[in-house]
Amino acid sequence: MTSEYDVKYVVRDHNLPKYKSVTHIGGELSTGDRWQIPVTEAIDGIRTGRFAFTITRPDNSPEPLMVQSHPLYGQMLKSVKDGRDPESLIALPEHVPSLC
Numbered sequence: 183m184t185s186e187y188d189v190k191y192v193v194r195d196h197n198l199p200k201y202k203s204v205t206h207i208g209g210e211l212s213t214g215d216r217w218q219i220p221v222t223e224a225i226d227g228i229r230t231g232r233f234a235f236t237i238t239r240p241d242n243s244p245e246p247l248m249v250q251s252h253p254l255y256g257q258m259l260k261s262v263k264d265g266r267d268p269e270s271l272i273a274l275p276e277h278v279p280s281l282c
Contacts, residue, residue, distance in 0.1 A: 184231055184233065185233055185234070186234045187209055187235050188209050188238060189209050189236065190209040190275075191207075191274055192208070192271060193207075200272065201255050201272070203272075204221055204271055204272065207219065207221060207224055207235065207271070225249050228249050228259075237271065246261070246262050247262075247271070259271055
């Protein structure tokens with residue numbers, strides 16, 4: 183059975199190129215608990231049918247994320263409405279872990 187998650191934020195490695203900089207995706211469950219997984223695990227989960235991810239558009243409509251092979255950056259997540267580059271995922275807010 184596929185587990186579905188809405189992605190609310192990303193974690194970036196600013197030493198990587200822009201379209202490869204998202205290393206983790208995350209969000210919040212209906213219980214209020216946060217979840218976060220590496221992009222590589224998300225890609226594997228989508229490919230195997232274990233996970234499905236969406237992002238919420240400004241009009242509150244969910245948009246599925248899919249796996250696509252990029253000519254320069256390899257396998258990456260992007261929304262179905264994005265062109266070649268994952269602009270929708272890049273536009274999500276960045277989660278910065280607290281230092282406490």
